[in-house]
Amino acid sequence: xxxxxxxxxxxxxxxxxxxxxxxxxxxxxxxxxxxxxxxxxxxxxxxxxxxxxxxxxxxxxxxxxxxxxxxxxxxxxxxxxxxxxxxxxxxxxxxxxxxxxxxxxxxxxxxxxxxxxxxxxxxxxxxxxxxxxxxxxxxxxxxxxxxxxxxxxxxxxxxxxxxxxxxxxxxxxxxxxxxxxxxxxxxxxxxxxxxxxxxxxxxxxxxxxxxxxxxxxxxxxxxxxx
Numbered sequence: 001x002x003x004x005x006x007x008x009x010x011x012x013x014x015x016x017x018x019x020x021x022x023x024x025x026x027x028x029x030x031x032x033x034x035x036x037x038x039x040x041x042x043x044x045x046x047x048x049x050x051x052x053x054x055x056x057x058x059x060x061x062x063x064x065x066x067x068x069x070x071x072x073x074x075x076x077x078x079x080x081x082x083x084x085x086x087x088x089x090x091x092x093x094x095x096x097x098x099x100x101x102x103x104x105x106x107x108x109x110x111x112x113x114x115x116x117x118x119x120x121x122x123x124x125x126x127x128x129x130x131x132x133x134x135x136x137x138x139x140x141x142x143x144x145x146x147x148x149x150x151x152x153x154x155x156x157x158x159x160x161x162x163x164x165x166x167x168x169x170x171x172x173x174x175x176x177x178x179x180x181x182x183x184x185x186x187x188x189x190x191x192x193x194x195x196x197x198x199x200x201x202x203x204x205x206x207x208x209x210x211x212x213x214x215x216x217x218x219x220x221x222x223x224x225x226x
Contacts, residue, residue, distance in 0.1 A: 007100060012107050014100070
């Protein structure tokens with residue numbers, strides 16, 4: 001969940017900024033960075049982070065394993081939240097770096113395509129401020145491809161590489177649990193996890209359809225009467 005939300009919260013604004021500054025040094029450098037992150041597998045990035053910041057060979061800043069510390073129950077509420085977030089830094093970083101490129105470049109290309117259309121030129125010719133042209137006219141039309149990819153992005157962030165990340169950081173997640181159930185031939189757990197995965201997929205498809213209507217009110221799912 002954290003991986004999915006962080007990916008969208010960073011990638012969409014970054015893609016918009018790249019579209020506005022297309023061809024500039026900012027666009028070139030940011031494209032290089034996100035593509036490097038995309039080229040590095042999540043589990044390789046996780047190993048590198050553990051070596052650098054988890055006490056492997058250099059710094060011991062973040063914990064090596066688990067979601068909470070051993071003395072978690074004795075901590076105050078604020079300390080529990082900070083301890084939980086402290087444990088999440090390395091696994092989330094390893095998960096999100098490879099997810100930035102797809103959403104960022106999709107956002108950039110969608111906005112560039114809309115910016116070049118005739119209605120944008122007309123809106124600018126009427127004297128509308130640039131921020132109104134961007135957010136009132138371009139934004140909704142450019143968001144349709146992103147809403148289309150919402151279920152796939154959610155499922156990808158939820159499952160892709162989760163087994164390796166959970167194994168690497170010793171996290172008791174659903175990916176690791178389902179894998180161990182398959183290896184043990186624990187069929188009730190296997191069918192249970194498949195059922196949960198199916199529900200999540202259906203729920204994200206429902207959110208995608210709702211997002212269509214919110215982004216573009218012209219889209220209607222009911223049959224129109226004559």
